[in-house]
Amino acid sequence: MEKRCVVVIGAGPSGAIAAALLKRNGHDVLVLERQQFxxxxxxxxxxxxxxxxVEEAGMLDAVMAAGFQRKNGAAxxxxxxxxxxxxxxxxxxGKPTTFQVQRADFDKxxxxxASRQGVEIRYQEAIIxxxxxxxxxxLRVRRADGSEYGVQxxxxxxxxxxxxxxxxxxxxxxxxxxxxxxAVFTHIEDRIDSPDFDREKILISVHPRLRxxxxxLIPFSGGRCSLGVVGSAERFEGRPADLEAxxxxxxxxxxxxxxxxxxxxxxxxxxxxxxxxxxxxxxxGQGFALLGNAAEFLDxxxxxxxxxxxxxxxxxxxxLNRQLKGESVDWQADFATPLKRGVDAFRAYVEGWYSxxxxxxxxxxxxxxxxxxxxxxxxxxxxxxxTNPFVKEPVRRLRMVxxxxxxxxAGAGEELPV
Ligand code: FAD
Numbered sequence: 380m381e382k383r384c385v386v387v388i389g390a391g392p393s394g395a396i397a398a399a400l401l402k403r404n405g406h407d408v409l410v411l412e413r414q415q416f417x418x419x420x421x422x423x424x425x426x427x428x429x430x431x432x433v434e435e436a437g438m439l440d441a442v443m444a445a446g447f448q449r450k451n452g453a454a455x456x457x458x459x460x461x462x463x464x465x466x467x468x469x470x471x472x473g474k475p476t477t478f479q480v481q482r483a484d485f486d487k488x489x490x491x492x493a494s495r496q497g498v499e500i501r502y503q504e505a506i507i508x509x510x511x512x513x514x515x516x517x518l519r520v521r522r523a524d525g526s527e528y529g530v531q532x533x534x535x536x537x538x539x540x541x542x543x544x545x546x547x548x549x550x551x552x553x554x555x556x557x558x559x560x561x562a563v564f565t566h567i568e569d570r571i572d573s574p575d576f577d578r579e580k581i582l583i584s585v586h587p588r589l590r591x592x593x594x595x596l597i598p599f600s601g602g603r604c605s606l607g608v609v610g611s612a613e614r615f616e617g618r619p620a621d622l623e624a625x626x627x628x629x630x631x632x633x634x635x636x637x638x639x640x641x642x643x644x645x646x647x648x649x650x651x652x653x654x655x656x657x658x659x660x661x662x663x664g665q666g667f668a669l670l671g672n673a674a675e676f677l678d679x680x681x682x683x684x685x686x687x688x689x690x691x692x693x694x695x696x697x698x699l700n701r702q703l704k705g706e707s708v709d710w711q712a713d714f715a716t717p718l719k720r721g722v723d724a725f726r727a728y729v730e731g732w733y734s735x736x737x738x739x740x741x742x743x744x745x746x747x748x749x750x751x752x753x754x755x756x757x758x759x760x761x762x763x764x765x766t767n768p769f770v771k772e773p774v775r776r777l778r779m780v781x782x783x784x785x786x787x788x789a790g791a792g793e794e795l796p797v
Contacts, residue, residue: 393671394538400696428760564607727773
C-alpha cells in the first residue's frame with residue numbers, strides 16, 4: 380500500500396488550491412483526479428474574493444497572464460429595469476476586478492500551477508472506496524485501464540465536486556432545502572454589437588413573467604459568451620425536449636436578452652444539469668474534511684460556487700498545516716462553523732432572490748448608497764466580512780431593506796437606518 384501525507388480527491392479549483400497551499404507549507408500532497416484535463420466544467424463567472432485565494436496559492440500572475448475576460452461587477456435586467464454593481468464600489472476592501480473563464484482552461488491552469496509548485500497530480504485515477512476505521516485513512520484507486528491500487532494517508536481532503544466521493548461512501552449526504560432546479564446552457568459566438576452592453580459584467584436577466592426563471596450571460600474573451608437559463612423543474616414542463624429549442628424559446632420570451640443576442644451564432648451543443656443543490660451532515664470527520672461542492676452547493680445565481688470552494692480550500696489547508704505540525708485543532712470551531720457563516724449569508728440572498736424580495740432590492744431605483752455598497756461586497760464574494768451588517772445579519776437586514784423598498788415604491792419615501 381502506497382503511503383502519503385495528504386491525499387486530495389479531485390483537481391478542480393478547491394483541490395488545486397488546497398494542494399498548492401499545503402505543498403507551499405512543506406507537506407507531501409498527492410492529488411487523484413478522475414478525468415483528463417482540460418475537461419468541461421460549469422461555473423464560469425468568478426467573484427473578486429476568489430482571486431485572494433488564487434494569490435495566496437501563488438497562482439495570480441499565471442491567471443492574470445492567461446487572457447481571460449476581465450470582470451468588474453454584475454448587472455441585472457428585468458424588463459426595462461437595469462441595475463449594475465461595480466465591485467470596486469464595495470463596502471469591504473478587496474479586489475475590484477476578477478475574471479470570466481472557460482473552466483476547462485482555468486482549471487487546467489490552476490492544476491498545472493499546483494504541479495509546477497511540486498504537487499503530484501495523477502489524472503484518470505478515480506477513488507472508488509474509502510475506509511476511515513483503521514489508524515490511517517485508506518483509499519482504493521482505479522486507473523483508466525481498470526487496474527486498482529490502495530493508498531494510505533494521514534489526512535484526506537475531498538475536493539471531488541459533484542462526484543461527492545466521501546459524502547456518498549461515508550453516508551454523509553443530507554438533503555438540500557432548496558427545491559429541485561435545472562439549468563440549460565451553452566456557449567455561443569455572441570456577435571454583440573450594442574455599445575450599451577458591458578462585457579466586463581455578468582448579465583443576469585429575469586424572465587418577464589416568471590420571476591423565478593433567470594438567465595446568465597457571461598462574456599468571455601474572444602467574442603464568445605456562456606448563456607444559460609435556470610428554473611424549477613416545473614418551469615421546464617411542456618417545453619421542447621430538444622435542449623437548444625428549449626433554451627431558444629426561453630430567450631425569445633425575454634426581449635431584453637433576445638435583443639442582445641439577436642446576431643449570436645449558436646455553435647455549441649446545449650447541455651443541461653439539474654438537482655445540483657446538495658448538502659452534507661458534517662464537513663469533517665476523523666482523518667478527512669470536505670471542500671467546495673463535495674460539501675454543499677447552494678445555487679448558481681450569485682456565482683458563489685468557486686469562491687466558496689476556494690475559501691473552504693484555504694481554510695482547510697491552513698488548519699491541516701497546523702495539525703500536521705503537531706498542534707491540536709478543532710475542525711468544527713475553526714473550519715466548519717466559520718465557513719458556514721459566509722455560506723449562510725449567500726443562502727439568505729439566494730432565498731431572497733427566489734422569493735422576489737432581493738430582486739426588489741436590486742431593481743429598486745434610488746435608495747441608500749451605503750446599502751448598495753454593502754450588497755455589492757456580497758456580490759463580489761466578501762460574504763465573510765462581519766463588519767458588513769448585510770453579512771452579519773443577512774436575513775434581518777434583507778427583510779428591512781426589502782420592506783423599505785416596497786414602501787418607497789408605494790410612495791412613502793422614508794429613511795432607512797443602516
Ligand atoms: P469541481 O470543479 O467539480 O471539481 C471536482 C473534480 O473532482 C472534478 O475534476 C472531478 O473530475 C473530480 N472527481 C470527481 N469524482 C472523483 C473521483 N471519484 N475520484 C477522483 N476525482 C474525482 N460557480 C461560480 O463560481 N460561478 C458561476 O458562474 C457558477 N455557475 C454555475 C452554474 C451552474 C448551473 C451550476 C450547477 C454551478 C455553477 N457554479 C458556479 C458552481 C461551480 O460549478 C462549483 O461550485 C465549482 O466548480 C466547485 O469547485 P470544486 O473544486 O468544489 O469542484
